[in-house]
Amino acid sequence: MSTASNKTRDHFAANVRAYRIRQGLTQAGLAARLKISQPAVSDIEHSRYSPGLDLICRLAAALETTAANLLTPPVVKRLKKSRKAS
Numbered sequence: 134m135s136t137a138s139n140k141t142r143d144h145f146a147a148n149v150r151a152y153r154i155r156q157g158l159t160q161a162g163l164a165a166r167l168k169i170s171q172p173a174v175s176d177i178e179h180s181r182y183s184p185g186l187d188l189i190c191r192l193a194a195a196l197e198t199t200a201a202n203l204l205t206p207p208v209v210k211r212l213k214k215s216r217k218a219s
Contacts, residue, residue, distance in 0.1 A: 139180075143188040145189075146180040147207045152196040153178075 153163050153174075158194045160174040167174075167188070176182035177192075184192065186200075 142180050142183055143159060143203060144206050145183075145203055146178050148205070149174075149192060149196070150178045150202045151207070152198055152203070161193075167191055168182055 137188075153160070156163075158179070161171045164171045169188075173182065177184060189200050189203065193203055196203070200205045
């Protein structure tokens, strides 16, 4: 796998975790919404599993964002900044 693909997967993993935390969800809570296992959520958040398009879209809906937002470079810093401004 190319470095660009690895970076995208890492960005995706970080963004899923950041949006999950922002929503106040545990991994188990997100897993229940998606009807997948908690270990599957953990694998996504640790870049051990790359979900298909269907699951990416379901994750985005469950996290109240878009698939594009999940796939772009890390939102973690932007989320932290918006919390400080609030």
